[in-house]
Amino acid sequence: MTAQDELRLLPWAGPDGKPCYLSTGDHGGYVSRLADHIEAFQLGMASQLLEHARQVLDDDIEDLEELHLLAAQLTSALRDVLRLATSRGRRPVAPGHPCGN
Numbered sequence: 179m180t181a182q183d184e185l186r187l188l189p190w191a192g193p194d195g196k197p198c199y200l201s202t203g204d205h206g207g208y209v210s211r212l213a214d215h216i217e218a219f220q221l222g223m224a225s226q227l228l229e230h231a232r233q234v235l236d237d238d239i240e241d242l243e244e245l246h247l248l249a250a251q252l253t254s255a256l257r258d259v260l261r262l263a264t265s266r267g268r269r270p271v272a273p274g275h276p277c278g279n
Contacts, residue, residue: 187265189216189258197261217262224255 185199188209192198200209234248 186210186213187261188213189220189262189265217265220255220258220262224259227251227255 184202186202188198188200190198200213202210231248231252234244
């Protein structure tokens with residue numbers, strides 16, 4: 179397999195949460211463009227969610243239900259961003275690694 183034909187980790191999971199891959203030989207194909215759009219959307223949502231989280235934390239909210247929802251949304255966004263980073267070859271640094279502190 180050449181560098182041009184590498185597998186791309188797609189920004190969605192398959193059945194049972196298993197990763198989905200696409201052969202990147204066709205960069206302009208429909209699925210590749212769809213993945214690009216979904217990645218851009220996920221990054222935009224993560225950015226908006228981060229701003230919302232800052233506001234919630236600044237307001238000293240005591241509503242546990244709202245904090246639970248926020249934590250669930252942040253967890254989902256973090257999963258998406260980590261999948262995107264992995265797809266682009268930017269592996270997360272392991273905890274305890276000198277660069278991860």
